[in-house]
Amino acid sequence: MEVVNTQFDLQAFYQQLASAESLLLMLDYDGTLAPFTTERDKAVPYPLIVGTLEGLLASDRTRVVIISGRTVDDLKKVLSLENTPELWGCHGLERYSREGQYSIIELSDDVREKLSVLYNWTAENQLVNFCEFKPSGGAFHWRGLPKDEEELIHQKVVDRWRNEADAAHLDLIEFDGGIEIRVAGTNKSSPVAQLMSESSDQIVAAYLGDDRTDEDAFEAIKGRGAAVLVNENLRDTRADIWIRPPDELDDFLRRWI
Ligand SMILES: [Mg+2]
Numbered sequence: 001m002e003v004v005n006t007q008f009d010l011q012a013f014y015q016q017l018a019s020a021e022s023l024l025l026m027l028d029y030d031g032t033l034a035p036f037t038t039e040r041d042k043a044v045p046y047p048l049i050v051g052t053l054e055g056l057l058a059s060d061r062t063r064v065v066i067i068s069g070r071t072v073d074d075l076k077k078v079l080s081l082e083n084t085p086e087l088w089g090c091h092g093l094e095r096y097s098r099e100g101q102y103s104i105i106e107l108s109d110d111v112r113e114k115l116s117v118l119y120n121w122t123a124e125n126q127l128v129n130f131c132e133f134k135p136s137g138g139a140f141h142w143r144g145l146p147k148d149e150e151e152l153i154h155q156k157v158v159d160r161w162r163n164e165a166d167a168a169h170l171d172l173i174e175f176d177g178g179i180e181i182r183v184a185g186t187n188k189s190s191p192v193a194q195l196m197s198e199s200s201d202q203i204v205a206a207y208l209g210d211d212r213t214d215e216d217a218f219e220a221i222k223g224r225g226a227a228v229l230v231n232e233n234l235r236d237t238r239a240d241i242w243i244r245p246p247d248e249l250d251d252f253l254r255r256w257i
Contacts (some may be wrong), residue, residue, distance in 0.1 A: 001243045001252065004229070008240035013226055016204045017256060023061055024205040024225070025256065026192060026217070029068040029075060031176065031210035032230045032245070038144030040132070043078055046246035050081070052253045057083035059257065063199075067191045069180065069213065071134045072096045090136035091213075092191030093183065104135060111183055114168040118161075118181055125156060130178075137170065137182035154179060176211045188217035196224055206256075208249075228252070 034043045064085040072089035087096040094104045132139040142150040165172045169184045205225030207217045218227035218238040229239035
């Protein structure tokens, strides 16, 4: 573990963790709790952390929320934990409470129409096998593909959607292993801001994530909790702390408990 933000006081954070009445732990899924696999439906959590996560979920002291680009349904399938945590899918568009209640933010007719154009275009261009369809758009994945195929998919998506995205209220976002077209403004800063606003001022919070798309969440939690980069490699980041999975991740979660 390394503190990468010199303004961040790790010892003070640990002291707050020990004394706080309520805690909020927000977690990204792919690349953070689970290692990447070329078969996305087989991306289960690191075996090392499963017991620790179960322990965390069994205690009422921490509100644990997984915030992912995946759909809630997809998350439920890969998580396979005894206790299902609160899940916010499609970057917060979908929500699944600990009590098992599902809800989704309604999209406008205009946006829904554009999304159906996107789905048809994906089929017409033989990209269905690479596309993860979701209520918020589509993510095109190329992890494990040869470089030329990756470039072909990337080019096709960018050529077709770059100029139209703005007018269609869609965002074109590159992530580690692909590119996503999604409803504008659905990034991880809104769910983090929402969760923080639902919490008391005294809450101690952290957000853990691996990808460039998690930088929005790091920004949103700045000054109000710990932003934690979970990655094999340190990169230019707005995070406060950098940890390597799975060993340092497990240490962090144990320390949290
Ligand atoms: Mg991730």
